[in-house]
Amino acid sequence: xxxxxxxxxxxxxxxxxxxxxxxxxxxxxxxxxxxxxxxxxxxxxxxxxxxxxxxxxxxxxxxxxxxxxxxxxxxxxxxxxxxxxxxxxxxxxxxxxxxxxxxxxxxxxxxxxxxxxxxxxxxxxxxxxxxxxxxxxxxxxxxxxxxxxxxxxxxxxxxxxxxxxxxxxxxxxxxxxxxxxxxxxxxxxxxxxxxxxxxxxxxxxxxxxxxxxxxxxxxxxxxxxxxxxxxxxxxxxxxxxxxxxxxxxxxxxxxxxxxxxxxxxxxxxxxxxxxxxxxxxxxxxxxxxxxxxxxxxxxxxxxxxxxxxxxxxxxxxxxxxxxxxxxxxxxxxxxxxxxxxxxxxxxxxxxxxxxxxxxxxxxxxxxxxxxxxxxxxxxxxxxxxxxxxxxxxxxxxxxxxxxxxxxxxxxxxxxxxxxxxxxxxx
Numbered sequence: 388x389x390x391x392x393x394x395x396x397x398x399x400x401x402x403x404x405x406x407x408x409x410x411x412x413x414x415x416x417x418x419x420x421x422x423x424x425x426x427x428x429x430x431x432x433x434x435x436x437x438x439x440x441x442x443x444x445x446x447x448x449x450x451x452x453x454x455x456x457x458x459x460x461x462x463x464x465x466x467x468x469x470x471x472x473x474x475x476x477x478x479x480x481x482x483x484x485x486x487x488x489x490x491x492x493x494x495x496x497x498x499x500x501x502x503x504x505x506x507x508x509x510x511x512x513x514x515x516x517x518x519x520x521x522x523x524x525x526x527x528x529x530x531x532x533x534x535x536x537x538x539x540x541x542x543x544x545x546x547x548x549x550x551x552x553x554x555x556x557x558x559x560x561x562x563x564x565x566x567x568x569x570x571x572x573x574x575x576x577x578x579x580x581x582x583x584x585x586x587x588x589x590x591x592x593x594x595x596x597x598x599x600x601x602x603x604x605x606x607x608x609x610x611x612x613x614x615x616x617x618x619x620x621x622x623x624x625x626x627x628x629x630x631x632x633x634x635x636x637x638x639x640x641x642x643x644x645x646x647x648x649x650x651x652x653x654x655x656x657x658x659x660x661x662x663x664x665x666x667x668x669x670x671x672x673x674x675x676x677x678x679x680x681x682x683x684x685x686x687x688x689x690x691x692x693x694x695x696x697x698x699x700x701x702x703x704x705x706x707x708x709x710x711x712x713x714x715x716x717x718x719x720x721x722x723x724x725x726x727x728x729x730x731x732x733x734x735x736x737x738x739x740x741x742x743x744x745x746x747x748x749x750x751x752x753x754x755x756x757x758x759x760x761x762x763x764x765x766x767x768x769x770x771x772x773x774x775x776x777x778x779x780x781x782x783x784x785x786x787x788x789x790x791x792x793x794x795x796x797x798x799x800x801x802x803x804x805x806x807x808x809x810x811x812x813x
Contacts, residue, residue: 419764421445427808428486429760429769430471431778432459433798439473439482440797441489442769442778444762444806449795453491455482461503464807465528467510471807474501474515481515483531486807493531497524503545507552511573512602516543516557523557523568525602529575537603540564544616549624554642554660555603556627558615565612565629565638567660568603607660612638619675619684621699626663628684628697630672637672637686637695639663639702666704668695676717676726683741685726687714694728694739710746711737718759718768729756729770736770736781738789750789752779758801763808767792771801778804 614633669688
């Protein structure tokens with residue numbers, strides 16, 4: 388799926404780099420202490436150089452560059468294992484990166500033009516929408532192979548699994564529609580190799596086989612969402628919101644509750660998926676940033692230089708506010724108080740106070756900031772600069788407030804970024 392770097396011409400980086408800490412590495416003076424043996428890395432897909440840049444967030448330097456497939460786009464970390472997955476759009480593959488060693492561990496074949504990947508909460512299955520073959524791949528991460536393929540609408544861009552792992556929501560950009568599938572429960576097919584996992588779930592019980600029945604079953608389809616792209620699913624898995632990027636709306640869908648659950652007992656209609664409403668936002672909504680508590684969603688309206696605030700409780704737009712030229716991506720702090728937005732057209736990050744309802748500051752970046760990610764402690768915000776081929780490292784807290792700390796090199800046309808922390812074992 389084209390990112391903002393394919394939509395606009397680059398602006399000059401100018402003299403910004405002259406004011407920065409040198410790129411070879413920085414001291415962490417003034418940052419929170421980390422325990423001995425703690426490691427944390429950011430992984431950046433570089434679509435123009437067919438690589439993933441690995442950035443050391445403890446020592447604030449580039450760790451290494453990994454060769455992956457052609458035109459890597461989406462990337463995601465496993466919530467349970469020490470693994471990261473990069474989607475290679477032109478190769479039709481997914482690269483498995485061992486985060487403990489920062490090496491390529493495997494390559495998994497999917498289908499034509501995949502762009503993004505979604506990992507379930509147990510870290511056992513991955514879902515990839517294949518835009519060029521109108522399908523969704525289901526990957527068994529124990530076996531590191533595709534185990535099923537389901538048909539989708541035209542040019543599916545994103546397949547997102549719900550937190551309860553019961554529903555898979557797919558945005559079909561070409562047909563302007565949304566597909567909802569039932570996902571079969573995950574059962575580990577074999578015990579993973581020692582050292583693959585990290586944390587309390589490091590030794591899950593092995594099972595002889597995956598459960599019977601198809602891993603995906605189509606439940607519902609909803610037309611009327613032109614250019615369907617980004618998806619946000621509430622933490623309780625009750626609703627999905629989809630950005631209709633070809634227009635000026637966000638689609639809200641009620642996801643089917645499990646039979647016998649409290650919602651189903653209160654309302655029999657809750658056992659089926661149904662359209663709630665289409666919400667008018669700004670022009671070309673491209674990204675949905677949800678508060679961690681699920682109470683509000685902030686829409687980046689690329690075509691109208693604004694953000695829209697959606698109440699997920701009432702399914703209403705609370706307001707639309709100017710935020711900067713061509714916003715592309717937003718991210719909300721853990722305490723639900725602050726929204727950070729990449730302003731692609733002005734080489735800035737805008738900082739919006741949710742509590743106060745106003746723009747409070749801006750921070751300069753490299754050229755064409757797009758994808759964003761926080762470090763694990765949220766003391767750093769990372770912005771992938773699509774045109775200057777680097778990552779702006781912004782210190783979120785300090786005596787002078789938020790400020791650009793350094794810029795670390797990446798590759799050509801960085802598309803996406805994810806962060807993986809590896810804590811020392813007791």
